[in-house]
Amino acid sequence: MTIACSDLSVYVDEPAPKVVLSWGLGEDSTAILLRWLEDPTSRDFELNELVVVSAMTGNEWESTRAEVEEHVLPRLAAAGVRLLQVARARRHVTKAGDGVVVLDDSRSPTRLYIEGAFTLYDEMVEAGTIPQSGGARMCSVHSKGDALDPVIAKVTRGQPYRHVMGFEAGERRRAEKDSGYNTDLRTGEYPLIVWGWFRDDAIAYTESVIGTGVGKSACTFCPFAFANKSNRAEIFARYAADPAVGAQTLLMEHLALALNPAQGLVGGRRLIDLLRADEMTGVLDAFDDVLAAQPHALYDVRRILRPRTNDPTKLGNAARSVRVRMRGTREEMDAILTRLSKEERAQGVLEREVGADGSVRLYRHRRGPVFPTIERYFAVAPALAADKAHDNFNQWWASALAATPAVSAAA
Numbered sequence: 001m002t003i004a005c006s007d008l009s010v011y012v013d014e015p016a017p018k019v020v021l022s023w024g025l026g027e028d029s030t031a032i033l034l035r036w037l038e039d040p041t042s043r044d045f046e047l048n049e050l051v052v053v054s055a056m057t058g059n060e061w062e063s064t065r066a067e068v069e070e071h072v073l074p075r076l077a078a079a080g081v082r083l084l085q086v087a088r089a090r091r092h093v094t095k096a097g098d099g100v101v102v103l104d105d106s107r108s109p110t111r112l113y114i115e116g117a118f119t120l121y122d123e124m125v126e127a128g129t130i131p132q133s134g135g136a137r138m139c140s141v142h143s144k145g146d147a148l149d150p151v152i153a154k155v156t157r158g159q160p161y162r163h164v165m166g167f168e169a170g171e172r173r174r175a176e177k178d179s180g181y182n183t184d185l186r187t188g189e190y191p192l193i194v195w196g197w198f199r200d201d202a203i204a205y206t207e208s209v210i211g212t213g214v215g216k217s218a219c220t221f222c223p224f225a226f227a228n229k230s231n232r233a234e235i236f237a238r239y240a241a242d243p244a245v246g247a248q249t250l251l252m253e254h255l256a257l258a259l260n261p262a263q264g265l266v267g268g269r270r271l272i273d274l275l276r277a278d279e280m281t282g283v284l285d286a287f288d289d290v291l292a293a294q295p296h297a298l299y300d301v302r303r304i305l306r307p308r309t310n311d312p313t314k315l316g317n318a319a320r321s322v323r324v325r326m327r328g329t330r331e332e333m334d335a336i337l338t339r340l341s342k343e344e345r346a347q348g349v350l351e352r353e354v355g356a357d358g359s360v361r362l363y364r365h366r367r368g369p370v371f372p373t374i375e376r377y378f379a380v381a382p383a384l385a386a387d388k389a390h391d392n393f394n395q396w397w398a399s400a401l402a403a404t405p406a407v408s409a410a411a
């Protein structure tokens with residue numbers, strides 16, 4: 001059973017904790033936790049002064065759950081350490097914690113609630129996109145940080161606390177950046193850096209205590225995890241072991257690509273191309289089955305592409321409108337697209353394009369070579385994305401269209 005963050009009162013009679021550990025379930029923060037449990041000289045506080053908090057995106061690997069439940073939770077329970085598992089229950093949560101749920105608040109935890117509540121996957125497909133791998137990890141800021149911050153504020157009750165993060169010795173810059181979020185109440189602490197432990201040291205320590213590692217913790221579709229070849233190989237092996245997980249990832253990418261061909265999960269490249277190259281037939285077959293079972297939609301996609309202020313030859317930002325025009329089976333939607341294609345192409349209104357992956361787009365406006373420019377097309381994809389546009393989009397579109405005479409006749 002879950003409780004709202006605003007009702008968080010399970011241990012309300014206890015003093016506020018001095019130390020809060022953000023436990024990301026990965027090798028780094030797990031090693032800190034285990035060392036604190038095993039070696040009292042590694043800490044300067046009592047375990048009843050500690051609260052461990054963990055935010056669930058809803059898309060963690062099953063293997064992480066299994067290792068943590070078998071090896072770590074029993075140790076936490078034996079030591080009576082309080083573990084809070086939290087998640088967002090909806091896309092937007094308030095600073096006060098409305099929309100955040102506490103999945104479990106226990107000093108004897110037995111279960112890891114990796115299913116979360118409103119999952120990052122749900123958020124991404126509803127928006128018809130993927131987690132963005134450029135710049136700040138906004139997916140993490142929202143799916144984890146937004147859930148953790150109000151809960152930490154609630155349990156620490158306005159008292160000063162030490163906020164422990166699992167940055168390892170090679171992550172000093174991340175620690176420096178994190179310390180920029182210190183306040184009168186919060187002081188960031190980074191024990192692995194103090195101990196001089198790199199990731200390998202953390203893994204070795206965990207193995208020495210529980211006989212195994214806990215593996216890399218991440219969302220099953222994390223674009224950062226695809227960043228290098230060896231990580232990719234590891235994830236592909238996990239997909240091979242559980243093709244349904246790989247198929248769900250491909251479904252997310254497939255939808256995002258239909259709405260924006262540049263949205264490949266592997267730094268802009270398409271995950272599906274890499275899986276094909278590696279002949280991952282189990283995952284690809286599972287994806288075909290998932291796709292065939294999905295209700296589909298005919299999407300109307302409009303995009304306004306604006307120039308950079310300091311360099312008008314480069315793209316600065318884009319505004320997008322996605323509208324669902326029709327829903328049905330994949331075959332029905334494809335048939336409508338084909339009919340539209342024949343009828344309207346005859347009038348020179350729409351232009352058909354077949355992508356490298358076989359996907360069809362019917363363009364009403366193609367983007368021009370100079371910014372600002374606009375584009376509009378129709379495409380068929382799984383009916384998972386919701387209508388989405390900025391409140392002012394139609395107004396912007398009308399202005400952009402009027403300023404684009406070469407295409408305005410076909411609006």
Ligand code: SF4
Pocket residue numbers: 057120131137139140143217218219221222223224225
């Ligand atoms: S694991 Fe990856 S996808 Fe998931 S929240 Fe973190 S950065 Fe985003």
